[in-house]
Amino acid sequence: MSHLPVPNAFFAGKILSSRVYPEFFPLRKTDRVLNAGFGDGPQAIVYAGSFAQMTGVDIQADRLARAREFLEQAGVQGVELREGNVETLPVPDASFDAALAIDIIEHVEHPERLTAELFRALTPGGRLLITFPAMHDRFEDAVSVLGKIVKPWKVRTPKGSEWHPDQHAHEYPIKQWRTLVERAGFSFVRSRATTMFPPLHLYGVPRFWFSNPVIHAIDRAVASFPVVQNSGQTVMVEFVKPST
Secondary structure, eight states, X not given: OOOOOOSSHHHHHHHHHTTHHHHHSOOOTTOEEEEESOTTXXXXXXXXXXXXXXXXXXXXXXXXXXXXXHHHHHTOOSEEEEEOOGGGOSSOTTOEEEEEEOSOTTTSSOHHHHHHHHHHHEEEEEEEEEEEEOSHHHHHHHHHHHHHHHOTTSOOOOOOSSOOTTSOOOOOOHHHHHHHHHXXXXXXXXXXXXXXXXXXXXXXXXOHHHHSHHHHHHHHHHTTSTTGGGGSSEEEEXXXXXXX
């Protein structure tokens, strides 16, 4: 996990929760890495020093501008940012050794186009880390229903009907997400939940399930159990592009 300085408390929380990615999916210092759906760039910070070069692609220019500021303040080197749609990645064929697709597949309009692009961009034998939403949104929905009962007078903004990159566009069972990636040509390697704890940080609870080493070790072990892992916040999965 990176101990580099971060700009603010909110982003520091994102860095803390991102510690699970290098634990589960370590990179090599020679790796050329594609980060599809780069966002604010927390993965670049937690993986800092563990890759040769990282190319981040995001459709939102303002997110990339914020990411540049964060990366500069954290002193992260070797990251190139490109504005573009991850369904048509602005990168050459077979140009990356590893790819990250964190919290992105549920947001795109056509998930099968994203997976095809990730397959195209990786070299034979290239590895993919991708996350699938599990119980995170269900927990939020349950709390929202409770909130409507407790505070029925509160005005709530409904989700828009048109596609927006910040909203979830699809909701599938984990098995269906995995099948979608495999149809692009990838082979499954392994999986685990990011955490079995619900997203309590959304309600002001410190992320002790990541910061406390004992609790994190127990959480990490339970999050690796088959079937049980599907009840975590999200499921992260490693795939590989076959060499032949």
